Each structure stands twice: as C-alpha cells, then as structure tokens.
Amino acid sequence: MPATDAAPIAGFAETVVRWQRTSGRHGLPWQGTCDPYRIWLSEIMLQQTQVATVVDYYQRFLARFPDLRALAQASQDEVMPYWAGLGYYARARNLHRCAREICERLDGEFPRRAEDIAQLPGIGRSTAAAIAAFAYGERAPIMDGNVKRVFTRYFGIYGNPAARAVEQQLWHTAQAAIDAADAGLDMGAYTQGLMDLGAGCCTRGVPACAQCPLAAGCYARLNSRQHELPAPKPRKQAGERQCAMLVLEQDGRVLLEQRPSRGIWGGLWCLPQYEDAQAMRAACGSRGIDCGPAQRMVPFSHTFTHFKLHIEPWLLRGTAPGLQEPAPGQAWVPVGELAGAALPAPVKKLLGGLYPADSLI
Ligand code: SF4
Structure with a gap:
C-alpha cells in the first residue's frame, strides 16, 4: 500500500488545538506552568509510564526536590527512592546528572531552545521539543510513540516507524504541520492535544475515530486502514x-x-x-x-x-x-x-x- 499525501495538512494543527481546548486533558499537576524544571520532570516521568501512575510520583518528587538546585544538591542515593517503582531507572540517573550539569555549566539556567535542550543528558529530540513548546512556546514538533501513531494513520505513512527513513518522514511531516499553521498557533495546546489524541482517541488496537477531530481528513479512517498503521516492528524474540x-x-x-x-x-x-x-x-x-x-x-x-x-x-x-x-x-x-x-x-x-x-x- 503506497503512502499518500492526500490527507490535508492545512488546518491540521488548528483542529488539534480547538479539540484540545474542549476535549483534551486539563488539570494535570504539571499543566498550567511554564517552569521548565517541572515540565521536564513530568516529561521524563511520562516516558513509558501512564499518567495515572505518574501523578503521585511527580508530586512526591517535587515536594522533596522543588527546583533544579535542590535536585542538583542531592546525592543520587537520595533521589532514587523517589523513583523506585517507576522503572527505567536510567531516567532518574540522567535527570540528576542533567540537573548538576545545568547548575555547573549553565549557572542554573534551563536552556530555552529545543536544539540546546536536546544536548542535555537523557533528553531526546521529542522531549526537548515538548519542554520548549510548553515552557517557551517554541514551534518545535514532537514525535513520541503516541504521536507517531496519529501521524502514520492520518497521513498514511507506511513502513516501520523506528526505521530511519520513516522516522525522518515523520519528523518532516510534523514540522510541515506546524509550518502550515497560523503564526499565533498555541504550541502548548497543540503539543498537549497531540499527546491527548494519541493517548485517548487514536489508541492502539481499535481507535475511537467517531470522537476524533481529525476523522474527516484521516487517511486510515477514509481507507479503513487503522489496523495496519502504524506498521508493526519486525518481531524480536523476547x-x-x-x-x-x-x-x-x-x-x-x-x-x-x-x-x-x-x-x-x-x-x-x-x-x-x-x-x-x-x-x-x-x-x-x-x-x-x-x-x-x-x-x-x-x-x-x-x-x-x-x-x-x-x-x-x-x-x-x-x-x-x-x-x-x-x-x-x-x-x-x-x-x-x-x-x-x-x-x-x-x-x-x-x-x-x-x-x-x-x-x-
Ligand atoms: S480518525 Fe481514527 S485513525 Fe485517524 S487520527 Fe483519528 S483516531 Fe486516529
């Protein structure tokens, strides 16, 4: 099945923003702040972990380490109990290393541009973009697992999303969707909207297309291809x-x-x-x-x-x-x-x- 460029890109971002405002997730403890430390912490905790699990961990962590300096001044042994049970412990070690690096090398100032944030330990391109979008409104695209699902289905992008060429196509499309949007695009609402759509609407298995604001232009829905997108990764024997x-x-x-x-x-x-x-x-x-x-x-x-x-x-x-x-x-x-x-x-x-x-x- 060839990829298609038939799905409209104009208005894509604005549609997501409108939907996020009325139907997206609101009131999560890390929303409504522009503090890059708090946003960064939530983004790292939310990697591979459900929102419901993260809420308590996030609040406990912040109560003990309320800002970047408090985290940098703690030892790794003090930090790890606040992560125990969340899994993927390299995230906590990198978080701690990163706090120290920002305090030592950048005088405690969190970098502002996604490109610079992505240079820090443990922060990938998508997380860096999410922090820059939420904290500073930068027009930087995100592309995590949930967002890959929305993009592959909406734009009809075939091939293993982890393969380099397909990943590049996804990033390129994500940037194009932002470039096609109004200059006043609310990047916080857009970024949150993509995350919310991937988590609650365009889910694995059978997506809730009837509730999806993108349904009218979606390649997968219009061609009944939801089940084959995103293309499955080649299986590895566990x-x-x-x-x-x-x-x-x-x-x-x-x-x-x-x-x-x-x-x-x-x-x-x-x-x-x-x-x-x-x-x-x-x-x-x-x-x-x-x-x-x-x-x-x-x-x-x-x-x-x-x-x-x-x-x-x-x-x-x-x-x-x-x-x-x-x-x-x-x-x-x-x-x-x-x-x-x-x-x-x-x-x-x-x-x-x-x-x-x-x-x-
Ligand atoms: S219409 Fe369905 S498949 Fe398309 S983006 Fe929305 S939920 Fe996903």
Whole structure:
C-alpha cells in the first residue's frame, strides 16, 4: 500500500488545538506552568509510564526536590527512592546528572531552545521539543510513540516507524504541520492535544475515530486502514532469564546490596541475586553461611522490555554469622526502614509479602 499525501495538512494543527481546548486533558499537576524544571520532570516521568501512575510520583518528587538546585544538591542515593517503582531507572540517573550539569555549566539556567535542550543528558529530540513548546512556546514538533501513531494513520505513512527513513518522514511531516499553521498557533495546546489524541482517541488496537477531530481528513479512517498503521516492528524474540534471590534476615534487619549504576535496576537496592539456587549456596558457603535451612518461596516473574526474569526467592532467617559485616555495596537495613530504600518493584513486592504492609510503600 503506497503512502499518500492526500490527507490535508492545512488546518491540521488548528483542529488539534480547538479539540484540545474542549476535549483534551486539563488539570494535570504539571499543566498550567511554564517552569521548565517541572515540565521536564513530568516529561521524563511520562516516558513509558501512564499518567495515572505518574501523578503521585511527580508530586512526591517535587515536594522533596522543588527546583533544579535542590535536585542538583542531592546525592543520587537520595533521589532514587523517589523513583523506585517507576522503572527505567536510567531516567532518574540522567535527570540528576542533567540537573548538576545545568547548575555547573549553565549557572542554573534551563536552556530555552529545543536544539540546546536536546544536548542535555537523557533528553531526546521529542522531549526537548515538548519542554520548549510548553515552557517557551517554541514551534518545535514532537514525535513520541503516541504521536507517531496519529501521524502514520492520518497521513498514511507506511513502513516501520523506528526505521530511519520513516522516522525522518515523520519528523518532516510534523514540522510541515506546524509550518502550515497560523503564526499565533498555541504550541502548548497543540503539543498537549497531540499527546491527548494519541493517548485517548487514536489508541492502539481499535481507535475511537467517531470522537476524533481529525476523522474527516484521516487517511486510515477514509481507507479503513487503522489496523495496519502504524506498521508493526519486525518481531524480536523476547528473552527469558532466571535468577535466585535471597532474603537474608537477622536481628530484624534484611541484607540488601546496591546494583551497579549501569544495567537493570541501576543504582537501586536489591536482595543478593544469584544465577540459581546452586550458585546461591556456593556463594553463601564461601562466606560461612549455611543455606541448608533456607526456605524456598513461591517463584514469580518480572517482565522487562526485552526479556522476562523468572525469580526464585529464598528466605533464610537468623543464621548468618558470617555476614555481620556486610561486604562493600551491601547493607543491613532494618525491616522498619525498608519503605525508605530505593527498591525495584519486584523486590518491593517480595518483601511486602513478608513484612507488615506499612513498612513498605
Ligand atoms: S480518525 Fe481514527 S485513525 Fe485517524 S487520527 Fe483519528 S483516531 Fe486516529
């Protein structure tokens, strides 16, 4: 099926703005501000995460780190508990690095142009454009996953949207849609409108075309092609991995160890993790810990973007004299303080099943 340029581009942006004002999302905690710090924080949290999940995290984070300087002055260990459970932890590490860089290199002034914002750590072209549009009204196009769906369907753009040539076509079309709009285009409402359309109307699966303000000119609707756009990515076989995790409890404390800053759960506190139960017994034995009395708990799985991790948890209580002194990177954490530790979601879930609910968030 060839791509088509039949869908009208004139009036596209104005239609989105009109619809956003009457039917888009309003009253979200990060709306109604021009503070680039707050906008940036919300944009990073909203990557790969639903609005409903982000609201509480956003408010808690801002209560603790109300501005760029407060974030830059904190240590990474202070920041991570406010991200624990949101996933994609590189986002939090980059956020922190970025705050420091702005304070050190730019004297605390957030850059104003999308092009400059995109040079900062962890901020891609689309996020940079969203910040510049919301904070400064710059006529910079966004192109996240939701917006790609709207554009591929409305303009009839075929091919894998992650492929370079198709992505370039999408960016080019997004810029053309802005260039075709009035000089007074409300970039905040337009950008928000595209996000709202992708999240609530032009959804995956069966889109709500009957409610869509773009329906009259939409290629996919007019040609009944919604199901084949955007074109699916070539399938990758999702990997499967397994591990054993040990809950080592002694004197009302649990042994945790900090993950390296790169890789899954980077910088978060985890339970000691091993390839399997045999590796766990060998590693514990080498430190004088007898895993014989350890109890096997109910196994469970956690799904990452590229693989599924099957976790076999073990519980060992009060028989770890060899571990009075934790190794570097490990710490005994009192059960009552686990709620304040930056734990990944599956570890939190596991410990939440063992200890009173109010000791964990
Ligand atoms: S008419 Fe349907 S397919 Fe086209 S942009 Fe709107 S919701 Fe998406």
